[in-house]
Amino acid sequence: MRINSTKLKNLRNLLKRNNLEGLIVYDYTDIKYFLGEFFNDGEAVLLITLKNIIVIARSLYESPFKKKFKEALFISEDKNRPLALVEEAKKLKLKKLAFDANKEFYFAAKIYLKAGFKETSSLVSYLRTTKTEEELKLMRKATQISMTAFKNIQKYVKTGITELELKRKLEDEMTRLGGEGLSFDMRVSFGANTANPHHVCDGTKLTKNTAVLFDWGAKYQDYCADMTRSFWFGPNAPKEYTTILSLVKKAHDKAAKEAKYKMSGAQIDKISRDVIEKASYGKYFTHRTGHGIGMQDHELADISQINNEPILDNYCFSIEPGIYLEGKYGVRWEDCFYMTKKGIKQIK
Amino acid sequence: MNEKLKQFQQLLKKEKLQAFCVLENDTIRYLTDFFFYSPDDAYLLVTQSKVYCFTKKMYFADVKRKAPYLTLVESLDIKDVCKKTSKLKNKAFDPTLAPYIQGTALFKAGFKTMPNFLELAQEVKTESELKIIAKACHISASAFDLFKGQLKTGMSEKEGAALLESIMQKLGGQGLSFETILAFGENTANPHHVSSDRKLKQNEPVLVDFGCKVKGYCSDITRSWWFGSKVSKKWQELYDLIKDTHDYAATLAKDNILAKTLDTAARDFMDKAGSYSEAFIHSLGHGLGLKIHQKPFLSPKSLDLLKTNSVFTIEPGLYYDGKFGIRYEDTYVLTPKGAKILTK
Numbered sequence: 001m002r003i004n005s006t007k008l009k010n011l012r013n014l015l016k017r018n019n020l021e022g023l024i025v026y027d028y029t030d031i032k033y034f035l036g037e038f039f040n041d042g043e044a045v046l047l048i049t050l051k052n053i054i055v056i057a058r059s060l061y062e063s064p065f066k067k068k069f070k071e072a073l074f075i076s077e078d079k080n081r082p083l084a085l086v087e088e089a090k091k092l093k094l095k096k097l098a099f100d101a102n103k104e105f106y107f108a109a110k111i112y113l114k115a116g117f118k119e120t121s122s123l124v125s126y127l128r129t130t131k132t133e134e135e136l137k138l139m140r141k142a143t144q145i146s147m148t149a150f151k152n153i154q155k156y157v158k159t160g161i162t163e164l165e166l167k168r169k170l171e172d173e174m175t176r177l178g179g180e181g182l183s184f185d186m187r188v189s190f191g192a193n194t195a196n197p198h199h200v201c202d203g204t205k206l207t208k209n210t211a212v213l214f215d216w217g218a219k220y221q222d223y224c225a226d227m228t229r230s231f232w233f234g235p236n237a238p239k240e241y242t243t244i245l246s247l248v249k250k251a252h253d254k255a256a257k258e259a260k261y262k263m264s265g266a267q268i269d270k271i272s273r274d275v276i277e278k279a280s281y282g283k284y285f286t287h288r289t290g291h292g293i294g295m296q297d298h299e300l301a302d303i304s305q306i307n308n309e310p311i312l313d314n315y316c317f318s319i320e321p322g323i324y325l326e327g328k329y330g331v332r333w334e335d336c337f338y339m340t341k342k343g344i345k346q347i348k
Numbered sequence: 349m350n351e352k353l354k355q356f357q358q359l360l361k362k363e364k365l366q367a368f369c370v371l372e373n374d375t376i377r378y379l380t381d382f383f384f385y386s387p388d389d390a391y392l393l394v395t396q397s398k399v400y401c402f403t404k405k406m407y408f409a410d411v412k413r414k415a416p417y418l419t420l421v422e423s424l425d426i427k428d429v430c431k432k433t434s435k436l437k438n439k440a441f442d443p444t445l446a447p448y449i450q451g452t453a454l455f456k457a458g459f460k461t462m463p464n465f466l467e468l469a470q471e472v473k474t475e476s477e478l479k480i481i482a483k484a485c486h487i488s489a490s491a492f493d494l495f496k497g498q499l500k501t502g503m504s505e506k507e508g509a510a511l512l513e514s515i516m517q518k519l520g521g522q523g524l525s526f527e528t529i530l531a532f533g534e535n536t537a538n539p540h541h542v543s544s545d546r547k548l549k550q551n552e553p554v555l556v557d558f559g560c561k562v563k564g565y566c567s568d569i570t571r572s573w574w575f576g577s578k579v580s581k582k583w584q585e586l587y588d589l590i591k592d593t594h595d596y597a598a599t600l601a602k603d604n605i606l607a608k609t610l611d612t613a614a615r616d617f618m619d620k621a622g623s624y625s626e627a628f629i630h631s632l633g634h635g636l637g638l639k640i641h642q643k644p645f646l647s648p649k650s651l652d653l654l655k656t657n658s659v660f661t662i663e664p665g666l667y668y669d670g671k672f673g674i675r676y677e678d679t680y681v682l683t684p685k686g687a688k689i690l691t692k
Binding site: 037038040043059060061063064067078079101102103104105106107108109110168171172175180181184185196197198199200286287298326 | 383386409441445446449450451452461463510513514517523527539540629630631640649667
């Protein structure tokens, strides 16, 4: 198998621009970005130079790795991989190397610093933020699987079913439709549990006239979908529930319509937040409007009050305003989008 | 305070430490019994009397409900951890589980580095942890029996893996310990095979390495069998050897012996039967808990000791590239009476 050449080329251009001969890649997802699913978390280090790819990993990977990737050099090391990397770099007379200060453990970083390597921050994360057309295709597929599965399991939304049971139905249906794992541990919440934005599913049973919230997403070939839907189960929705649900939808739709190329994450966040604040529910919107998404369910391209970076071409992100009334109920509405020069587009 | 935090505070007293800063999500989950959704959503500062939890406001209500013994601080600025401990002298963090940036700030503020301290603290399990792990192991083992009966020719490795995963979930599993490895035919020769679209045929070897989690705790089990009635004689012979090696190694586990003695003994056992150990290309086993790979490591160079109430796997295997591989694995807990199998 050949290592994805577009991604390598992009990284090498980035290295040249930063006057570097190579980058140390340690983060699990960053490694997966280049090689696909192969190594367990923390069991390999990559050194990608302008010419070569050097992999330092547990000995047990040696024979399968050499069989699969012929273009990389494999060094077998079970104990101190950072030290083995430094020695190899010496042999190859490489000096201008860097590691990712945001993704290394302290002990490894100290070894690299001692060897004279430089700190960089999030080079691969930035690369991952701009999706290729191929990546967008996979994200669309993951979203389609998730949405169809959600529609298909509505027949199970009945009194007596528990959060965990309903979650399992949705997971099974996503797998049946071709989903390959979950973007995150998804949430099906009933009643007052919906007021906790990060509720962990439990044995709570669905009763008539309660709030329901689904936050879910399938993975497809390592790319994530993420969406949230809220609704009232039963005919007698309280007036306040209806009010906050339509408010949240309005906040969602407004950002999805008005977000523009090169707006900052904070500007897009403000579009949603203003809608909710004007209606005096601002203090119940306790999280950011959205987050970047790709191989991970949370990536760069934060749609939050503190992100002043512009949202550029092919950045993918969620828009998911919410209102949570502790002890009563909460609502959230979420879809994922990508930015183009012509404006924002939904991933669907 | 919960049992594990109390135990951890005892450990601090023993090491004469006034504070320990924990920055890694799995360890925080282990100590607090509270799960932070994103890896960078919390820091823990354990002192001998109090446990401070630095986190986002979004978590406050839930933490108060589920882990009331934590003192909440609304901040994720490492400087605030430094400020809180400015008067304390003996304080430390684990550099193998601390991100570089936060680690650097702590080091500058006078924290010592204590490598592998957190892993050591997690090695010996409490009674309630053992119960949870036993449950995860039991679910995995029961799921296997059902799965084996439902596997059919024409099914792909991916489909088979999804089937096994959904059975585990139905039996009460809460997520996977790791990506299920289901391998057919020649793919069994790769110990870390990624399940593919390859379809199962009659009369070929199958290997499945899998495990579900319960409350974040892992289980781990591998089974190899021949699918079909025309079993290759060579395969059967090696399978019997692997099973015997596995059973033999398990009888040797005792409190306070070097974990590597089991690894060495397993290799010797194989070599007595013929020089097979060169095809045994990985270590004999590994500890597990909230992480799938943790101390004690049962590998040739390991310096770890086996301790009572530690949990580990025994998983000898033989691999013949292009032909087939065989592995047999169970998860064990070490009791005063020896290793007790959990995956049953």
